[in-house]
Amino acid sequence: MPEKTYLVGVGMTNFEKPETRDWQYWDMAREAGQAALADAGIDYGLVEQAPVGFCQQQSTAGQRAVYELGLSGIPVYNVNNNCATGSSALMMARQFVAGGLNDCVLALGFEKMSRGALGAGAGAGDFAASPLARHYGVMAARHGFERTPPTAQIFGNAAREHMERYGTTAEQLALVGVKNHRHSADNPRAQFRDSYTLDEVLASRTVHAPLTKLQCSPTSDGAAAAVVASERFVERHGLRGRAVEILGQAMTTDTEESFGSGSSIDVVGKPMSRAAARAVFEQSGLGIEDVDVVELHDCFSINELLTYEALGMCADGESGKLIAEGATGHGGRWVVNPSGGLISKGHPLGATGLAQCAELVWQLRGTAGERQVPGARVGLAHNIGLGGAAVVTMLRRG
Template sequence: MSEKAVVAGVGMTKFVKPGQNDPYPQMGAAAINDALADAGINYDAVQQAYAGYTYGDSTCGQTVIYKVGMTGIPVINVNNNCSTGSTALFLARQAVESGAVDVALALGFEQMQPGALGSHWTDRPSPFDAFDAETDTLVGHPEIPLALRYFGGAGKAHMEKYGSTLTDLARIRAKASRHAVNNPLALFRKELSPEDVLEAPMIWEGVMTRLMACPPTCGAAAAIVVSDRYARAHGLDNTVQIIGQAMTTDTPSTFDSHDMMRLVGYDMTAAAAAQVYEQTGIGAQDVDVIELHDCFAHNEIITYEGLGLCAEGGASQFIADGDNSYGGTYVTNPSGGLLSKGHPLGATGLAQCYELTRQLRGSAGLTQVEGARTALQHNLGLGGACVVTMYQAQ
């Protein structure tokens, strides 16, 4: 890899509930146009495009991109479950760093339906069959939707192993709401107290209230990734550089450990983070701001430890000390995260990129982390893939 990859432009739509959204081609095109305008280039400059979405027919990426331009460039459709958006970014970054192109578009969008996630292909084996079987053995509760069982089960395992509590999870959700108040693109912007979260309807006794789960959401986000050389030659903003990135998939420990935390990606997270820290020579302690995959409050608590923000078993104290918010050691999910901002699966990874790019430029408005120079992104998809990305202001 000979070229440095910089994020020259980002764009994002407001995330909304299903039924309140524009159709996916309009959402995706709006995000692309915003990213192009932010970068200060025309679509004709884009040489490759990576379009991420989870729910949709083949070549939806072309349908979106053709609304912006039809220049004959390669358009690669990407589907990696909830890590789809960051997978598109991973591919765009690789294309630029390798020297294959100078300008790549990473796009993510999702037009979701109300209710719990489910498969649209019930006449064939599911990619989650092995995950479901292990969850049935470790967790039971077949009456609870699977996504809740996956991550609720992981949170329950953390409680049993380390003594974390429902109050810890409520504090995470309340923190997300405080941050989202300042994000005009977030779905939920009402501030909640931990008591509000605990008093919400219980969907798994002693494990999860309704407010601890992210909502189905529709939206889109995009990033223009260019070589530093190209940015300098064309007068583009080259402030934000991707200095390290890793994608991991499952290893035998996902199933052999018989541990719900590992079934939902703890080891993928730890491995990806370790690779990025080694690539960059920068440890977790040097990071200023983080966007991590809080699809459930339960995943946030185990991700603190997986990323090395605190020691294994140290998450409860980390939360109690306020080290996950403004004024603490790290600011996690200044955007409000998936819990408050929303989680349109294909768009989530690029929405994280949008927030962190603005943080490192110093243009994040009311969510700004003062003096932010180094940022970490974590995006996880079951089935599975995890992408961890390190950005730095240059």
């Protein structure tokens, strides 16, 4: 049987617009890492290994970042899984502890990005060699390829298909932006803290119809970190009072279903997300009905709706109605993205999954301040990267 694993410390920087602050990636990594260690109340010398996630820095940037915390000589692993990088680093840390190899592992993620829309991915200059060429090829066969940002284009085309297939409306998509911007107003670490009306979200600049700017995640600078520990470490260091258990965690990658249908809905990851969620429900013995608070990968508004369906929060095609009914905001059946999500909190690729984890730990401890979900005991994180990887994590406190 795997060892029980716990999150005993989390930390993150403010997420900021690129080039806002004069800092390097190792500066932000130091800030997040030190915050996580301080939250756990432990010294860096107790950390045995460190998986470190990033997408846009050079190889061994993980070592350069970790050296800011100490020069203890521990193994450092550089992790890159597109937008699922942070949760991939967290999963690696958990596996080290669950497998009995270590008692204390630090997962760290960071990104220092450039302003402007995210491109098609590494290697996209030679499109045929891009890791995402197959994904964009599926999209192009059905929708063509336009002169709009590639990631917005593939998710925008998924939105068009959802509207055609199920009658989802532009207003329902825009409600995701309304909700998440409203939530981020209470998050001091969020990149954006302004609230917007439905009309304002719909009237913002079109990026790739039907997606408007206020329904799209921005490029961001920032870092996040988490300390993962075994049960014996928790007991030895008196951390039971702040420990949050990782009840289940799974990563899935693309299957034949992702490409076989020719649908952008599938190629952007809905089948991966569904499979990962099912695995986690089986591991944890809990279902979506047991979850109080969710941090999910709303890189674009349509992906929040697709993820409602993948997680079993509603049937296929019913996600537009779910958000229109207010079921996923404060006072609803679940509170989804109380942090503001990627759309408003920000999306520094390597840090995103770990920032989701930090938000859930604060929610389950009851320390999330104005955005606190009352009585939250069970949380679920969902992080996805094109290419592809989907990571789902189930957390519980006490």
